[in-house]
Amino acid sequence: MNSPFQNKWTTTLALPFIGGLLYASSFPMTFAPSFFFGTIIGMAFLIYSLSFSNKEMQERSIWMDLLSVIAFSVGYNILGYYWIPETLNEFGQIPFPLNWTLGLVFSFFICPHLILFTIFHRYYKKISIKSSSFISVTTNRNIVYAIILTLFEYFTPQQFPAHIGHNWLQLAPNLALAPVFGAPLFSFINFWIALSLVSKLKFKKSDKMAHFVFCIILLINIISPLERTQNKASSTHQIRLVQPNIGNFLKISSENGMAHAFDEVFDKYFQLSTKPADQKIDLIFWPETAYPRLLNSAQMSTNDRYVPELIKSIITSTGAELFTGGYDQSSRKNDNYFQTEYNAAFHFGNDGKFKNKFRKIKLIPFGEGLPFGPLNKYLAKYIQNISFFASGESMTLFETNKGTPFVSAICYEILFSNFIREHLNNLKGDPEFLVNLTNDSWYGKTAEPFQHLYLSKWRALEFQLPIIRMTNTGITSVIYANGDETKRSEQFVEEVQDLQLLSSKRYKTPFQKYGIWLTIAFAIALLILVAVMNKFRPLKN
Incomplete structure (x- = not known):
């Protein structure tokens, strides 16, 4: 006993x-x-x-x-x-x-x-x-x-x-x-x-x-x-989702300036993005930090010559707009690379010109920064394997060539309903879809990519907002407002998906307007x- x-x-x-x-x-x-x-x-x-x-x-x-x-x-x-x-x-x-x-x-x-x-x-x-x-x-x-x-x-x-x-x-x-x-x-x-x-x-x-x-x-x-949609579809886009399945070693090598790695990454994105299609492609999507070289959105917005030749050549070949993750230069300059770059998303029009950018706001602790406030800039001198990105300030309302508004969230920002709700409510218009750029390659063949996808679906349900979930190594798909999902590009597979995206003029859901307080009122x-x-x-x- x-x-x-x-x-x-x-x-x-x-x-x-x-x-x-x-x-x-x-x-x-x-x-x-x-x-x-x-x-x-x-x-x-x-x-x-x-x-x-x-x-x-x-x-x-x-x-x-x-x-x-x-x-x-x-x-x-x-x-x-x-x-x-x-x-x-x-x-x-x-x-x-x-x-x-x-x-x-x-x-x-x-x-x-x-x-x-x-x-x-x-x-x-x-x-x-x-x-x-x-x-x-x-x-x-x-x-x-x-x-x-x-x-x-x-x-x-x-x-x-x-x-x-x-x-x-x-x-x-x-x-x-x-x-x-x-x-x-x-x-x-x-x-x-x-x-x-x-x-x-x-x-x-x-x-x-x-x-x-x-x-x-x-x-x-x-x-x-x-x-699937709140109302009858008002916008139709033929989209291309490019899942390149670029491994961590190749990705880091290309970001560190190794010429052969650059060439391999560039060639892969060009070949996948320009594959023949049954229908004309309107929008091409690449994953988080897909473009390995540092970009400068301020320069690109003033002079087209700063737009990368790779992106120009793909747009010229396909006649499509391109939306990609990458690194955006900040105004800060220091020897420790402390907050000198943003983890960002870039939108290029079908004329090859830079249109707009979104800079990631919610950074991953111990991966993209440290949660120690003013001490971070001193710790950056000694801790080399953390990115120490600068943080963006607000969500960007993008617009396609057809006039359809949309927004983006990078990586795990999509997991936080209050974060997404706050930024959606601060926009001057209502987006018809959301693009979630992600790179889950670090987690290997574990449950993390499945959990990330699973929790992302809640944002589609809460805000009645289709989500284009674009990843490097999987899982890539489109999530509709009712939780339905298109065919998945599975993990660690190089694949291109050409899909028809239907979206509609969207109205704020009760949850977007009032958040948790409707639940408290019910209780x-x-x-x-x-x-x-x-x-x-x-x-x-």
Whole structure:
């Protein structure tokens, strides 16, 4: 028979660790299908291990609760982010077992919202002398906690935001509520269901309202599938997606100025971009940082002779516009190359002239910069394997030769709904599609490219915005506003896709206008409804 001490540590460490594994199982993996209920059950395991009653808080310190969160994060990290050690080995040449040791350190940063919630909850309980009769009702308490958890999840900065409600994407295109409430609604529902499971198993209290609302939300989504476009297509473009499958060694060699590497990269892009097509191509797309030489958008905008000959020759051969990732020179100059370049996207017209650019705003910590503010410029003198890009300021509204407006997000910017929402709302017009330029070659044959694609789809659903996802080594495809996807250019395959892109005049979705606050209003309305029900027919708890 286990001693109480052993049972305590089982609850503190083993249960949340298994919960982390289950949570990760809801997202794409290369070796098993995704498990829809993984995030719900996994979160229930973690919540079960935390101190929620006054008696538990007397028996367990806050450090025990934080240890449970770390145990959850370790399980989540090992299964969900096993590609981080692979990347450290590929990108940083860090060998085994040091790469896995450093990968496990990520566990301390993977779920900051859960750490903050645990600290907040302890502080709330400490200053709360006695719970009100309203909060003492199980359903009310679970709704309040679900609201708080959803707010922490949405507003706490995260490196790779795979939220608890993202598992609902598996139902697409049957997600009619996604453009209205966005992913926060589904996070709120999943947190609520997880809390209801803990109430039943740990405290023997029922929360039938949680399961009723879950079923109603599920039914509404299933019976109201989303359409590919909001309205009848108003614009048609014949597009070419060029996935060159350029390996990291060749890519870095070309960027470092090796002539043979330049020639090989240039030749590959020219041959793929100018292949014969069944129909005239309107737009050609290349991936993130495709053009290896430093460009200068300021010079190109004033004099056409600064437009690269490769780009001019491709446009002359095809008569198409070209949209590519590359490096844009900034006005800064220093010996450390600190913020002297931007990771950028460039748009060239079918006349060979430079039209516009977008400079990446949200940079990848420890890859494109460091999160240490003013100390970064001093650290740049000693840390050589980080790019230290300058950061752009605003999203650019591009326009095709046919007058169709569109926008771009580079790499993992597409993962952050609040970031995309903020910048879309600051534009002077409404784009008809979004271009996501990406290079996932560093992650090898792992789940990262599949997870990146999976989470990107949420932006198409939330904003009813088709996404052209253009990558170097895969996965390349077009995602439509209902979550449908065109044929994929699979990983590590050199391929050209010629597709017809249909887009329509787009109107701001409710989620774009109001963000998470529609979900909070819905949750508060539920609280009021439960309070009214309790007044006339008290619930047993």
